[in-house]
Amino acid sequence: MSIDQQAAVTKTGAAVTVRGLQIATTSGVPVVTDLSFEIAAGEVLGVVGESGSGKTTVGLSLLGHARRGLKIVSGSVLLGDQDVLEMDDVALRRLRGSLVSYVPQDPASSLNPALRIGVQLREALKAHGSTSDAENTARIAEMMREVALPDDPEYLRRYPHQLSGGQQQRIGLAMAFANRPRLIVLDEPTTGLDVTTQATVLATVRDLAAAYGSAALYVSHDLAVVAAVASRVAVMYAGRIVELGPADQLFESSAHPYTRRLVGAIPRLTGSRVLVGIPGHAPSPGSRPPGCAFAPRCQLHSPECDEKVPEPLQVVGGHTSRCIKALEVVKLQAVTPGERVQSPRVDSSAPVLSLKNLVAHYGDTEVLHSINLDLEHHECLAIVGESGSGKTTTARAIAGLHRDWTGSIRLGDLDLATSAHARSTDVRRQIQYVFQNPYGSLNPRKSVGETVGQPLQVFGIASGREADHRVAEMLEQVSLSASYARRYPDQLSGGERQRVAIARALISSPSVLVCDEVTSALDVSVQAAIVELLGNLQRELGLSMVFVTHNLPLVRSIAQKIVVLANGSIVEYGDTAAILGNPQQEYTRHLISNTPSLETARMEAVELASEFGPSHALHVTRSAGI
Amino acid sequence: MSQTVAAPPLPESADTKAPSGRSSTLLARSLRLWRSRIGVAAVALLVAIAVFGPLLAPSAPDKFVALPNSLPGTSGTVFGTDYLGQDVWSRFLTGGGEILVLAVVSTAIGLVLGVAIGLISAYSRNAWDDVLMRGMDVLMAFPQIMLVLVAVSLVGPETWIIVLAIALTTAPRVARVARGAAQPVVERDFIGATQAMGMSRLRILFGELLPNILGPLMVEASLRLTYSIGIIATLAFLGLSGNPNSPNWGTMIQQNQTALATQPWGALLPIIAIALLTVGSGLIGDGIARAAAGIDRERAA
Numbered sequence: 001m002s003i004d005q006q007a008a009v010t011k012t013g014a015a016v017t018v019r020g021l022q023i024a025t026t027s028g029v030p031v032v033t034d035l036s037f038e039i040a041a042g043e044v045l046g047v048v049g050e051s052g053s054g055k056t057t058v059g060l061s062l063l064g065h066a067r068r069g070l071k072i073v074s075g076s077v078l079l080g081d082q083d084v085l086e087m088d089d090v091a092l093r094r095l096r097g098s099l100v101s102y103v104p105q106d107p108a109s110s111l112n113p114a115l116r117i118g119v120q121l122r123e124a125l126k127a128h129g130s131t132s133d134a135e136n137t138a139r140i141a142e143m144m145r146e147v148a149l150p151d152d153p154e155y156l157r158r159y160p161h162q163l164s165g166g167q168q169q170r171i172g173l174a175m176a177f178a179n180r181p182r183l184i185v186l187d188e189p190t191t192g193l194d195v196t197t198q199a200t201v202l203a204t205v206r207d208l209a210a211a212y213g214s215a216a217l218y219v220s221h222d223l224a225v226v227a228a229v230a231s232r233v234a235v236m237y238a239g240r241i242v243e244l245g246p247a248d249q250l251f252e253s254s255a256h257p258y259t260r261r262l263v264g265a266i267p268r269l270t271g272s273r274v275l276v277g278i279p280g281h282a283p284s285p286g287s288r289p290p291g292c293a294f295a296p297r298c299q300l301h302s303p304e305c306d307e308k309v310p311e312p313l314q315v316v317g318g319h320t321s322r323c324i325k326a327l328e329v330v331k332l333q334a335v336t337p338g339e340r341v342q343s344p345r346v347d348s349s350a351p352v353l354s355l356k357n358l359v360a361h362y363g364d365t366e367v368l369h370s371i372n373l374d375l376e377h378h379e380c381l382a383i384v385g386e387s388g389s390g391k392t393t394t395a396r397a398i399a400g401l402h403r404d405w406t407g408s409i410r411l412g413d414l415d416l417a418t419s420a421h422a423r424s425t426d427v428r429r430q431i432q433y434v435f436q437n438p439y440g441s442l443n444p445r446k447s448v449g450e451t452v453g454q455p456l457q458v459f460g461i462a463s464g465r466e467a468d469h470r471v472a473e474m475l476e477q478v479s480l481s482a483s484y485a486r487r488y489p490d491q492l493s494g495g496e497r498q499r500v501a502i503a504r505a506l507i508s509s510p511s512v513l514v515c516d517e518v519t520s521a522l523d524v525s526v527q528a529a530i531v532e533l534l535g536n537l538q539r540e541l542g543l544s545m546v547f548v549t550h551n552l553p554l555v556r557s558i559a560q561k562i563v564v565l566a567n568g569s570i571v572e573y574g575d576t577a578a579i580l581g582n583p584q585q586e587y588t589r590h591l592i593s594n595t596p597s598l599e600t601a602r603m604e605a606v607e608l609a610s611e612f613g614p615s616h617a618l619h620v621t622r623s624a625g626i
Numbered sequence: 627m628s629q630t631v632a633a634p635p636l637p638e639s640a641d642t643k644a645p646s647g648r649s650s651t652l653l654a655r656s657l658r659l660w661r662s663r664i665g666v667a668a669v670a671l672l673v674a675i676a677v678f679g680p681l682l683a684p685s686a687p688d689k690f691v692a693l694p695n696s697l698p699g700t701s702g703t704v705f706g707t708d709y710l711g712q713d714v715w716s717r718f719l720t721g722g723g724e725i726l727v728l729a730v731v732s733t734a735i736g737l738v739l740g741v742a743i744g745l746i747s748a749y750s751r752n753a754w755d756d757v758l759m760r761g762m763d764v765l766m767a768f769p770q771i772m773l774v775l776v777a778v779s780l781v782g783p784e785t786w787i788i789v790l791a792i793a794l795t796t797a798p799r800v801a802r803v804a805r806g807a808a809q810p811v812v813e814r815d816f817i818g819a820t821q822a823m824g825m826s827r828l829r830i831l832f833g834e835l836l837p838n839i840l841g842p843l844m845v846e847a848s849l850r851l852t853y854s855i856g857i858i859a860t861l862a863f864l865g866l867s868g869n870p871n872s873p874n875w876g877t878m879i880q881q882n883q884t885a886l887a888t889q890p891w892g893a894l895l896p897i898i899a900i901a902l903l904t905v906g907s908g909l910i911g912d913g914i915a916r917a918a919a920g921i922d923r924e925r926a927a
Contacts, residue, residue, distance in 0.1 A: 399822050400822065401818055401821065401822055420821055420822045420824055421821070421824060423824070425824060428822065428823060428824045431822075432822075433818075433822050435815035435818065436815075440814040440816065441816050441818075441819055443816040443834055443837075443838070444838065445837035446837075451816075454820075454823065454825075455823055458823045458824065458825050459823070501819075504819070
């Protein structure tokens with residue numbers, strides 16, 4: 001069963017070669033089309049794309065698996081000289097976990113909650129005909145050290161629920177690397193982890209892939225994460241790889257308009273600038289245009305683009321782009337950050353909202369310790385911190401959704417009751433809340449018109465035709481057309497849903513808008529568009545906003561003030577530019593340095609490239625030149 | 627509020643009277659399944675018999691037409707006579723209305739009660755939840771038929787006590803389903819949004835929560851209707867119906883079972899009817915459940 005390691009190195013020097021991969025739904029609608037790429041041993045190839053681009057489907061196809069309703073139509077996935085797609089079930093089962101392995105997105109659901117982690121690690125080794133118990137024990141200890149977890153028997157006797165999310169994911173990594181696989185597919189393994197944990201997981205992936213000479217495919221929607229972990233990147237759009245090349249080169253001088261817009265949509269730590277979203281949305285499988293799929297959203301669109309699907313065009317060695325104008329695109333000025341954010345005039349005469357000695361409890365646990373904050377008129381205050389820092393609890397207490405708190409929250413010169421229920425109608429109207437997940441915050445049984453119009457009714461602002469008119473106006477204001485009023489949430493994309501939720505919050509003309517992680521469930525280009533919208537609304541309507549997020553770069557683009565929370569206490573509080581530019585506290589510095597971004601990724605690429613040796617010398621020179 | 631709750635107890639009327647625009651898609655989808663179509667056809671046939679049967683009956687149900695237990699054909703009877711010499715076909719045609727009306731009314735009352743209790747339990751998430759649901763557990767610890775028999779033996783075989791007893795024993799079962807379906811919905815943010823708006827609890831329960839659990843409720847409604855029919859027929863079989871000589875399908879089975887070997891039709895016709903009715907409403911419920919779960923592989927072309 002074990003194959004000579006030498007066989008891994010084929011003529012092209014690639015450990016994994018994918019050629020002409022086509023995946024379609026069982027009814028024949030193409031989902032992934034004409035995909036070809038290679039991954040060298042020890043290399044991490046990043047696959048980025050927004051939801052629906054087919055990136056996860058590609059990841060699974062490398063294991064010879066197609067999700068229910070999909071089938072692999074043609075193409076080959078060569079692992080050495082074996083074609084994974086030609087294998088029968090028995091061969092595939094032997095392959096998975098030994099020569100190829102998979103790390104799924106959610107570590108909690110991928111580990112068996114009823115088995116101790118040591119038992120599960122041992123299983124992973126035993127399943128593939130490993131030898132003696134003693135050898136397994138030694139190997140488990142080695143693996144645990146490699147993923148930076150304790151290897152003592154006490155720790156191995158723990159159950160998955162006794163570990164944090166980051167530890168669970170590192171166990172997932174240990175299991176995936178246990179049999180020294182030739183290929184490892186990682187599907188967004190750091191989504192849902194804190195930045196600090198994410199940073200260690202990313203470093204582990206990179207180091208293990210290099211140490212074992214495993215080819216790794218890293219699927220993610222987050223460009224900054226991919227930039228931090230991958231040496232080469234494939235950008236997917238509408239089921240095709242539109243651009244493929246070395247990470248630094250691809251992000252610095254993109255040769256495809258989609259990549260350029262995507263890079264432009266990423267918030268940066270180093271400067272407050274307007275984020276520019278990509279108008280329109282990606283075509284769904286089955287409604288993809290005959291020519292370039294990005295053409296309808298492209299600024300450089302010309303009639304030739306619609307004729308046929310562009311073939312990959314070589315920009316420089318190893319960097320290709322499926323754009324007929326790739327050579328022009330790449331010469332365009334380096335992706336320019338958008339204009340600087342225009343700060344709205346903050347009126348600091350009297351705070352619109354002020355928190356004094358806010359202490360909140362969950363049951364017997366104190367989760368917020370004496371929080372003091374002021375929100376000025378027309379100001380956006382960002383609350384940042386890792387999960388469990390109390391940022392959402394603060395927001396929910398302001399809106400009266402978390403009731404178990406003491407201290408005072410004042411709106412203007414009015415002391416607020418703890419729960420929304422006990423507050424006056426006018427107070428409830430003045431403080432509006434936008435929830436994190438637009439898939440949960442809209443009632444699926446209500447039309448958009450009903451949802452947006454609801455506050456008008458409940459607050460007795462307007463009814464009948466007047467209400468319909470206001471709803472239509474509000475929908476236009478959040479860049480949806482008035483015709484959306486008749487639609488239902490399941491007919492909308494995530495970004496559209498979030499716009500509806502924002503419209504519902506703003507229709508009653510609130511004085512304070514509380515946004516709880518409103519972009520974390522959205523794609524980057526959509527996130528940029530939502531932040532753009534919120535910024536515009538803030539300036540136009542003179543809104544005061546509380547913006548809760550774990551995304552530090554995003555804060556730069558929207559907030560004037562920032563408060564950093566850790567374990568329920570304020571670590572640092574002040575002007576955004578000052579704090580992010582010159583953090584005074586160790587914790588803040590730590591958060592910033594662990595935040596993946598394109599800039600820091602490039603610097604690390606230099607170190608990484610030097611570890612890889614001469615074949616990657618290109619990186620070194622290019623990166624150094626930036 | 628009560629219109630929305632009371633609307634779907636009769637499954638065959640539910641496809642025309644969908645409570646809201648969106649749940650009609652669920653019913654429309656379920657009607658693409660053969661099992662639902664067969665169920666609707668069976669139930670529709672029996673409802674038609676119950677409604678129009680009395681108009682078509684060749685003679686009055688309590689009229690002596692021939693000797694007892696005459697075979698079909700005797701004196702122009704279609705299915706012969708029963709143990710008193712009354713026309714089986716006429717009694718069958720007039721005997722469906724009572725059982726159906728009682729079943730629908732008692733199930734509807736049980737549904738309204740059960741949904742209200744279930745929603746309040748799911749939404750309150752405090753001691754009320756425990757008190758209500760443990761109360762329901764106590765009621766459910768006894769078989770439905772036993773509680774109904776106790777009630778009927780205490781008060782006597784009055785129609786109102788039969789309806790009330792079935793309704794009260796149906797409610798806890800519905801409450802359990804309603805609570806189970808509503809619990810995950812309560813956790814979703816759109817409920818939080820309405821709370822932040824200060825919407826009244828009643829409106830949150832019946833305006834926001836209820837429309838989101840209609841799928842499982844419709845399934846439960848049809849299942850409960852099946853059980854109610856069974857219980858009413860059982861009571862009649864045991865001789866516990868409002869009027870012992872009313873032409874009730876359950877009564878007919880009991881009265882004519884002794885002649886099953888010589889003149890089977892007196893018992894067989896109502897047996898077939900009740901079987902078809904329960905299987906039909908069961909199929910409808912199953913169809914909705916499958917449509918909701920997206921298991922519509924047997925989709926008609």
